[in-house]
Amino acid sequence: xxxxxxxxxxxxxxxxxxxxxxxxxxxxxxxxxxxxxxxxxxxxxxxxxxxxxxxxxxxxxxxxxxxxxxxxxxxxxxxxxxxxxxxxxxxxxxxxxxxxxxxxxxxxxxxxxxxxxxxxxxxxxxxxxxxxxxxxxxxxxxxxxxxxxxxxxxxxxxxxxxxxxxxxxxxxxxxxxxxxxxxxxxxxxxxxxxxxxxxxxxxxxxxxxxxxxxxxxxxxxxxxxxxxxxxxxx
Ligand code: F6R
Numbered sequence: 255x256x257x258x259x260x261x262x263x264x265x266x267x268x269x270x271x272x273x274x275x276x277x278x279x280x281x282x283x284x285x286x287x288x289x290x291x292x293x294x295x296x297x298x299x300x301x302x303x304x305x306x307x308x309x310x311x312x313x314x315x316x317x318x319x320x321x322x323x324x325x326x327x328x329x330x331x332x333x334x335x336x337x338x339x340x341x342x343x344x345x346x347x348x349x350x351x352x353x354x355x356x357x358x359x360x361x362x363x364x365x366x367x368x369x370x371x372x373x374x375x376x377x378x379x380x381x382x383x384x385x386x387x388x389x390x391x392x393x394x395x396x397x398x399x400x401x402x403x404x405x406x407x408x409x410x411x412x413x414x415x416x417x418x419x420x421x422x423x424x425x426x427x428x429x430x431x432x433x434x435x436x437x438x439x440x441x442x443x444x445x446x447x448x449x450x451x452x453x454x455x456x457x458x459x460x461x462x463x464x465x466x467x468x469x470x471x472x473x474x475x476x477x478x479x480x481x482x483x484x485x486x487x488x
Contacts, residue, residue, distance in 0.1 A: 255456060255469065256476045259484045263444040266478045267295025270376070271303055273440050273476055277374040282437075284311045286375035286428075287337070288386075289329045292442050293376055294336060301340040311370045314348040315377070315386040315433075319400060319424035321351040327415060349398070349426035356400050359426065363398040367432055375436035379443050382406050383451045383464035387427035394468050396429030430468055438474045441466070443483040452479055453486035 260266045270293075277285075285307070287293070300307075314329060323330035330348050338346055347366050353359035377385050382404065384390065389404045402424055403411075412418040433439070443452045455466035456477065469475045479487075 257456065257484075257487075258476065258478045260478060260480055262480050263292075263295050266442055266444055266480055267297075267299040269478050270296040270440060270442060271299040271305075273478075274300060274305060274374065275303075277438060278305060282310070282373035284313065284370045284372050284374075285343075286372040286433075286436055287312050287314050287333065288376050288378050289314070289316075289332045290378045292378035292444060296376065296442065297336045300337065305341075307341050307343045309344050312343045312346045313366060313370060313372060313428075314346075315375075316425050316427040317349040317351045318422035319351055319356070319426060320422050323348075323350070323352075325351075327420075351422075351426070356426075360398050360400065363426065363428075364432075367398065367428070367435075372436040373438065375433060375439045377433070377439060377441040377466075379441060379448060379451050379455060379466050380407055381410060381447055381451055383454055383466045385430065385433060385441070385466045385469075387425040388430050388433075388465045390463050390465060392430055392462060392465050394434070394462065395431040397432050398426060398428050401425055401427050430465060434468065434472055438476070439469060439472055440476050440478070441469065442478045444480045446482040446485060448479075448483040449486040452477075452483045453488075457488060 317329045321328040387401050408421045454464040460467045
């Protein structure tokens with residue numbers, strides 16, 4: 255793992271832009287994308303850059319089960335608002351939250367991931383060490399699936415909803431097996447709330463108790479931490 259420690263989230267976004275640039279220079283065609291607070295400065299940097307994604311493919315990690323693409327709380331809406339409105343990709347895919355047939359949707363997404371192998375996967379990390387919505391205890395080999403969110407993840411995401419009761423309890427998520435197939439991984443973590451998870455990911459044992467610890471076994475991972483998120487590294 256290559257660890258980069260920056261002052262704050264703003265600088266983190268600037269560093270992430272360099273990683274995207276380098277991936278494009280190296281011929282990356284397919285980008286795995288994330289939502290949440292963490293990648294916001296990265297998306298702003300991408301939007302303000304002259305990088306061209308118009309011939310590239312994007313695939314998002316996850317989407318809430320039950321939300322339509324035009325629901326303002328959906329990850330479709332997030333991606334539109336923060337990135338796709340400004341930077342268009344040739345094709346952009348997310349799991350379809352309101353799919354009528356969950357099994358068919360999971361199969362569709364896994365087929366997309368096989369057709370478009372990810373060159374650079376952007377990740378955040380949950381306070382409990384989750385990546386995507388692969389909560390502690392998740393298998394390291396699974397592909398896309400429907401997952402039940404833990405109470406701590408529901409609580410953490412409640413800030414984007416009117417109340418915790420409105421937060422969906424299930425999501426479609428790429429599995430850890432899907433994430434590990436990406437050629438290169440860029441994980442960002444900002445703020446003191448992520449310090450314990452970041453230390454467990456980087457220095458702890460590789461265990462499903464901290465799903466992100468599996469990244470120690472990936473050959474090409476860059477981690478960008480701000481000083482607060484790096485505070486518990488030894
Ligand atoms: C988002 C995702 C999640 C988040 C994680 C951190 O697509 O898959 O794993 O990256 O929950 O969320 P934030 O960035 O909001 O702290």
